[in-house]
Amino acid sequence: MKPIQVGLLGIGTVGSGVFNVLGRNQDEICRRAGCDIRIAAVADLDTARARSIVGESVRVLGDARELIADPEIDVVVELIGGCGIARLLVLEAIAAGKHVVTANKALLAVHGTEIFQAAADKGVIVAFEAAVAGGIPIIKALREGLTANRIQWIAGIINGTTNFILSEMRDKGLDFGVVLKEAQALGYAEADPTFDIEGVDAAHKATIMSALAFGIPVQFDKAYVEGITQLAAADIKYAEQLGYRIKLLGITRRRPEGIELRVHPSLVPAKRLIANVEGAMNAVVVQGDAVGATLYYGKGAGSEPTASAVIADLVDIARLHGADAAHRVPPLAFQSHTLAAAGGELPVLPMSEVVTSYYLRARVADEAGVLARITGILAEAGISIDAVLQREADEVGGEGSTQTDVIILTHDTREGDMDTALARIQQLPTVLAPITRIRKEELN
Ligand SMILES: NC(=O)c1ccc[n+]([C@@H]2O[C@H](COP(=O)([O-])OP(=O)(O)OC[C@H]3O[C@@H](n4cnc5c(N)ncnc54)[C@H](O)[C@@H]3O)[C@@H](O)[C@H]2O)c1
Ligand SMILES: N[C@@H](CCO)C(=O)O
Numbered sequence: 127m128k129p130i131q132v133g134l135l136g137i138g139t140v141g142s143g144v145f146n147v148l149g150r151n152q153d154e155i156c157r158r159a160g161c162d163i164r165i166a167a168v169a170d171l172d173t174a175r176a177r178s179i180v181g182e183s184v185r186v187l188g189d190a191r192e193l194i195a196d197p198e199i200d201v202v203v204e205l206i207g208g209c210g211i212a213r214l215l216v217l218e219a220i221a222a223g224k225h226v227v228t229a230n231k232a233l234l235a236v237h238g239t240e241i242f243q244a245a246a247d248k249g250v251i252v253a254f255e256a257a258v259a260g261g262i263p264i265i266k267a268l269r270e271g272l273t274a275n276r277i278q279w280i281a282g283i284i285n286g287t288t289n290f291i292l293s294e295m296r297d298k299g300l301d302f303g304v305v306l307k308e309a310q311a312l313g314y315a316e317a318d319p320t321f322d323i324e325g326v327d328a329a330h331k332a333t334i335m336s337a338l339a340f341g342i343p344v345q346f347d348k349a350y351v352e353g354i355t356q357l358a359a360a361d362i363k364y365a366e367q368l369g370y371r372i373k374l375l376g377i378t379r380r381r382p383e384g385i386e387l388r389v390h391p392s393l394v395p396a397k398r399l400i401a402n403v404e405g406a407m408n409a410v411v412v413q414g415d416a417v418g419a420t421l422y423y424g425k426g427a428g429s430e431p432t433a434s435a436v437i438a439d440l441v442d443i444a445r446l447h448g449a450d451a452a453h454r455v456p457p458l459a460f461q462s463h464t465l466a467a468a469g470g471e472l473p474v475l476p477m478s479e480v481v482t483s484y485y486l487r488a489r490v491a492d493e494a495g496v497l498a499r500i501t502g503i504l505a506e507a508g509i510s511i512d513a514v515l516q517r518e519a520d521e522v523g524g525e526g527s528t529q530t531d532v533i534i535l536t537h538d539t540r541e542g543d544m545d546t547a548l549a550r551i552q553q554l555p556t557v558l559a560p561i562t563r564i565r566k567e568e569l570n
């Protein structure tokens with residue numbers, strides 16, 4: 127069969143991995159794909175660096191549009207990143223009748239509807255395995271392997287940078303900034319690392335998984351996003367004492383009223399496998415009604431792990447591009463005309479409607495009756511308490527301290543009710559600092 131001619135837009139961390147892995151494993155990949163997958167051209171602003179990676183065998187261009195316009199190119203692989211020029215180039219590639227592979231979760235989470243529609247109109251494929259959990263084939267699992275299931279929820283550690291930071295802080299007592307620099311040097315972090323540490327990158331990925339799981343359009347603007355920058359070392363320690371680990375989770379859950387879509391630090395029981403996922407590793411748990419819980423674990427970032435997913439998409443395209451477009455696997459798993467209308471029958475719920483349990487920590491004056499006042503307000507709001515832990519004042523503020531920490535674990539509560547109760551507790555004169563609230567996920 128005729129080789130598939132690939133054009134790479136951007137040859138940085140992921141692009142160079144694609145070039146190296148395709149070169150190294152060419153024979154086996156070809157035997158699987160049924161044809162050669164050949165990188166015909168590379169476009170990167172830094173042509174000298176691109177040339178140093180690909181040598182003389184591949185055409186190097188400084189202008190991405192020149193690559194897109196080349197009639198020889200069958201597939202454009204977008205590895206530039208961001209929602210600016212990358213969006214324009216992807217739309218131009220589709221308009222030129224090219225299939226597109228991208229690792230760009232930001233682009234798909236925000237502009238996916240526009241891009242998938244453009245691809246459908248043109249009859250081309252948009253593939254994006256690398257966009258969620260890097261090398262883990264989670265898109266393939268959601269779209270194909272679990273297709274029999276009514277998916278109930280997904281919870282994942284889907285940002286390697288923040289998991290790396292949390293692990294290093296916990297194990298080595300290292301400072302946040304030092305570990306972030308290390309993650310950047312290792313090629314895990316986004317071009318703008320605030321996307322990692324503020325939970326935005328994880329929310330991009332959770333948004334894409336939510337669409338695949340529930341047959342809704344991508345709606346990043348409806349996601350609740352909270353990162354790890356406000357986490358205190360004390361909470362990591364108290365969580366451990368209570369039998370939990372704190373992980374940045376991307377969660378999407380089906381409820382009768384709609385879909386929960388949220389990213390925030392979460393207490394996870396230490397005995398769960400996902401609580402023990404360390405370093406830059408990713409893990410995703412998918413709960414389906416027929417299959418039960420399934421767990422996917424592996425490298426979610428880095429040059430070759432991400433390239434593994436990009437090349438898997440290229441092989442899919444090699445196998446499928448000859449098929450009639452109506453018989454291909456739909457990009458969001460559900461046939462596009464069946465996607466629930468945005469905000470329609472399956473709306474993404476506002477955070478106030480989310481139901482979860484909580485870890486609360488209040489720094490209080492060490493006086494009689496403080497705990498009773500706090501638990502009284504929770505009881506009045508209908509919030510049921512699972513456990514209470516009160517530190518000795520000396521443990522918190524040193525010998526003779528007049529302050530102490532009260533830690534409360536609650537049962538499931540509507541977030542809006544918790545907001546109201548916390549606002550009241552915060553007003554108590556004996557509560558001395560902003561109350562910490564971390565959501566708790568039992569994942570069972
Ligand atoms: N690094 C990872 O581990 C990882 C994992 C999964 C997904 N991703 C995604 O993959 C994409 C690429 O990430 P990366 O880490 O390889 O980024 P990178 O910064 O290492 O590489 C981007 C490359 O694009 C080039 N570029 C920028 N503007 C360009 C333009 N207008 N025309 C041509 N080239 C241009 C840059 O010179 C650079 O070589 C991003 O969307 C990222 O979110 C990265
Ligand atoms: N910045 C991302 C890269 C993979 O998408 C991470 O840390 O997981």
Ligand code: NA
Nearest residue numbers: 255258260262
């Ligand atoms: Na993946």
